[in-house]
Amino acid sequence: MSGDDPTAWRIYVSRGCISAGLCLAIAPDHFEFVGVRARPTGAPLDEEGAAAVLDAANQCPAAAITVERPG
Numbered sequence: 001m002s003g004d005d006p007t008a009w010r011i012y013v014s015r016g017c018i019s020a021g022l023c024l025a026i027a028p029d030h031f032e033f034v035g036v037r038a039r040p041t042g043a044p045l046d047e048e049g050a051a052a053v054l055d056a057a058n059q060c061p062a063a064a065i066t067v068e069r070p071g
């Protein structure tokens with residue numbers, strides 16, 4: 001496994017999520033709202049999805065998204 005293999009990535013949303021919804025707009029297949037907070041959907045990550053998830057993490061106004069890239 002390597003950090004370049006998105007199928008091995010783990011995505012987390014912290015309690016710092018302020019429900020801005022940006023991640024759902026940027027990567028709708030990979031984030032969903034549960035109550036007032038976003039959470040990862042767990043959908044498999046292909047290259048396009050991985051790029052969208054990283055984009056969402058970078059743009060989250062609360063810096064609530066963590067992407068662990070093993071390897």
Ligand code: SF4
Nearest residue numbers: 017018020021023060
């Ligand atoms: S972009 Fe950040 S603050 Fe907004 S819903 Fe997603 S995780 Fe929450």
